[in-house]
Amino acid sequence: MKKFQKYLFGAMCVVALGISAGTFMKVNAAGEAVTISGQPVDLTYAAEKALPAVVHIKYVQNSKTQTVRMQRDPFEEFFSDPFGFFGSPNQGGGTRERQIQTPKKTATGSGVIISPDGYIVTNNHMVEGADELTVTLNDNREFSARIVGTDKTTDLALIKVDGKNLPTIAIANSDDLKVGEWVLAVGNPLGLNNTVTAGIVSAKARSIGANGVESFIQTDAAINQGNSGGALVNARGELVGINDMLVSPTGSNIGYGFAIPTILMNKVVADIKQYGTVQRALLGIKGGDVINYINEQKENDKEVDLGTNEGVYVSEVDAEGAGADIGLEKGDVITHIDGKKVTKMSELQETMFNKRPGDKISLTFLHNKKSVTKSVTLKNAQGNTKVVKQADMDVLGADVRPITSQQKEQLNINSGLEVIKVNNGKIKDAGITKGFIIQKVNDETMKSIEDLQQVVKDASTSKEPVLIIRGIYPTGKKAYFVVDLSE
Numbered sequence: 337m338k339k340f341q342k343y344l345f346g347a348m349c350v351v352a353l354g355i356s357a358g359t360f361m362k363v364n365a366a367g368e369a370v371t372i373s374g375q376p377v378d379l380t381y382a383a384e385k386a387l388p389a390v391v392h393i394k395y396v397q398n399s400k401t402q403t404v405r406m407q408r409d410p411f412e413e414f415f416s417d418p419f420g421f422f423g424s425p426n427q428g429g430g431t432r433e434r435q436i437q438t439p440k441k442t443a444t445g446s447g448v449i450i451s452p453d454g455y456i457v458t459n460n461h462m463v464e465g466a467d468e469l470t471v472t473l474n475d476n477r478e479f480s481a482r483i484v485g486t487d488k489t490t491d492l493a494l495i496k497v498d499g500k501n502l503p504t505i506a507i508a509n510s511d512d513l514k515v516g517e518w519v520l521a522v523g524n525p526l527g528l529n530n531t532v533t534a535g536i537v538s539a540k541a542r543s544i545g546a547n548g549v550e551s552f553i554q555t556d557a558a559i560n561q562g563n564s565g566g567a568l569v570n571a572r573g574e575l576v577g578i579n580d581m582l583v584s585p586t587g588s589n590i591g592y593g594f595a596i597p598t599i600l601m602n603k604v605v606a607d608i609k610q611y612g613t614v615q616r617a618l619l620g621i622k623g624g625d626v627i628n629y630i631n632e633q634k635e636n637d638k639e640v641d642l643g644t645n646e647g648v649y650v651s652e653v654d655a656e657g658a659g660a661d662i663g664l665e666k667g668d669v670i671t672h673i674d675g676k677k678v679t680k681m682s683e684l685q686e687t688m689f690n691k692r693p694g695d696k697i698s699l700t701f702l703h704n705k706k707s708v709t710k711s712v713t714l715k716n717a718q719g720n721t722k723v724v725k726q727a728d729m730d731v732l733g734a735d736v737r738p739i740t741s742q743q744k745e746q747l748n749i750n751s752g753l754e755v756i757k758v759n760n761g762k763i764k765d766a767g768i769t770k771g772f773i774i775q776k777v778n779d780e781t782m783k784s785i786e787d788l789q790q791v792v793k794d795a796s797t798s799k800e801p802v803l804i805i806r807g808i809y810p811t812g813k814k815a816y817f818v819v820d821l822s823e
Contacts, residue, residue: 377518377571383532385573388474388503389449390522390566392529393458393481393495396468397441446523446566447471447495448575449504450605454479454497457578457601458565460486463493471497474530485608489548489616490596490689491580492604493565505567508574510597513537513553521557521579521593523566533558535593542594543682546581551686552594553577559593568595577601603690613726613797617691617714619664619699620657623650625680626669643705646679647671650701656719662710664701671707672700688714694721717799718822727796727821729789733761738784739773747808749775751783766817768805776806796821 447458456471463469469481479497486493513519514537521533535557542552553568559582568577577595584592607614626642629649633640642649648670653659670678673687674697691697693716700709716724735757744750752773758764774782777791795803803819 379518379520379532379534379571382520382569382571382573383522386505386520386522386567386569386575387530387532389505390474390524390530391447391449391456392472392524393445393447393462393565394468394470394472395441395443395445395462395466396470397465398467399440400438401436444524444527444562445564446562446579448565448567448578449473449502450507450575452500452502452504454499454502455484455605456481456495456497457605458493458495459578459580460488460491460493462565463495464488469495471495472529474503485612485614487604487608487614489614490600490604491547492578492596492601494605494608505569506572506574507598507602508570508572508576510553510576510599513540513570513576513597515540518571519553519555519557519576520569521555521559521563521566521595522569523559523563523579525558525560525562527562538592540597541680541682541686543680543685544583544594546594549600549685549689551597551600551682551689552580553597555593555595556591557593559595563593597686600686600689607692611723611725613724613793615692615723616717616797617688617693617695618657618717619659619688619712620654620715621650621659621664622652623648623670623681625649627680641705642667642669643702644669644671646677647702648678648681648684658712658715662699662712663703663708664699665703669702670699671702672698672709674698675700693723717797718801719799724797726793727801729785729792731761731796731821732763732792732819733759734763734768736774736785736788743773743810747773747810747812749773749808751775751781752807753782753785753788762803762819762821766805766819768817771810772807772815773809774805774807777803779804792821 445458445462447456449456463483463486471479471481479499481495481497484494484496517537519535519537523531525531535555537553538556539554542554543550544552553576555568559579563579566579567575568579570576575598577597578601579593579595582593604614626647626649627645630640630645650664650666650668650670653664653666670684672678676687678684691714693714695714696711697714698709699712700707713721715721734755736753736755739752739754752775755763755768755770755772755774758770776782777788778795780787780791782788795801801821803821804816805819806816808814
């Protein structure tokens with residue numbers, strides 16, 4: 337009887353184990369795929385989650401007429417006017433003006449829907465200069481898109497379509513990614529829509545010198561032309577990065593793809609939505625990886641002992657910057673921010689990028705090989721703690737238009753913007769009057785209203801928010817003005 341009971345008990349345990357295992361499998365079949373150590377990874381769940389939220393973007397830049405100055409052909413001069421009877425005041429110096437038609441430009445790429453009401457993240461290089469943007473969803477629905485804001489420093493852009501209840505993707509914290517973890521690249525490479533490739537995270541916080549702020553996720557998932565702006569997702573189908581570029585001598589994938597982590601993407605999106613431009617919090621230093629500095633010195637037969645082989649070597653300190661306020665000096669090494677270890681410049685950039693002017697951080701650095709920890713208030717590019725808002729042309733308080741061919745000929749100039757109306761604003765404050773022709777602003781030649789718009793935006797968030805305007809009056813008198821954009 338005891339022997340029978342022992343067998344019965346054993347059989348019941350096996351049945352119970354079978355029921356438990358069956359229940360476990362059913363629960364997880366309804367949710368996400370489960371990976372077992374040493375077993376192949378099933379990425380079908382991740383692909384199913386990501387594909388509906390990844391869109392195809394078509395970029396169009398329309399053909400435009402441009403006036404260019406070209407070297408004159410001496411043979412053309414001889415045959416068309418051998419005795420020089422005819423001439424033009426515009427033809428001095430062996431050059432002449434000619435109007436050319438630029439070709440229409442088209443390109444395609446990818447984007448990721450991050451909200452049901454139509455906000456889409458993509459790359460800045462995918463939308464810069466576009467006259468038209470057409471977004472096609474995974475289900476072939478088509479929308480026209482507008483640019484909400486861009487950030488060249490990270491190569492990110494936020495665009496918007498008028499839609500409701502659009503498919504979205506869950507956004508994960510890219511800091512949680514581990515090297516060796518499986519990921520999918522989802523996009524529209526080489527004209528092949530809705531394409532998924534798989535690989536692993538090859539490295540994190542990678543810097544390759546392509547963008548102003550870099551902390552790339554490196555992956556061997558195949559990324560090709562057209563993948564730009566698409567999604568890098570983890571095995572749970574969550575967004576961890578925006579695919580940005582590949583590094584290849586052939587122009588096609590050889591195993592080195594790079595994605596912008598979501599920790600940077602989230603900051604760009606939040607700032608564009610709230611302020612219209614990305615907020616930069618600066619330490620006011622220049623530097624690089626400690627190990628790179630040490631190796632450079634070794635190449636010059638110099639031995640260096642900084643007290644560490646990791647961190648950020650400070651090569652220059654702005655006297656009016658936040659770093660100088662706490663005594664940071666050239667030769668110091670930054671090792672921690674808010675207690676988090678910093679081993680290289682890209683990690684420092686990633687952490688700093690997620691701060692705003694006025695934020696306080698705890699900075700740990702080595703000064704003469706001794707560790708120092710101090711609290712510092714971060715500043716903007718203009719040296720104060722205010723949030724910086726990007727100015728628009730409206731701040732100028734003036735209407736302008738490109739000059740006519742007749743004006744070019746009369747004044748012997750190639751381009752410019754004529755001030756046709758002056759209202760209350762920065763232009764009036766500077767003393768510029770109606771009729772003045774703006775030729776250059778901050779050394780940028782003004783050929784179109786868009787040129788002026790861009791230089792105003794750039795200057796308003798720069799270290800020195802001023803416009804140096806050079807131009808000419810209809811009488812031929814030249815003049816320049818300084819326009820202060822600060823509030």
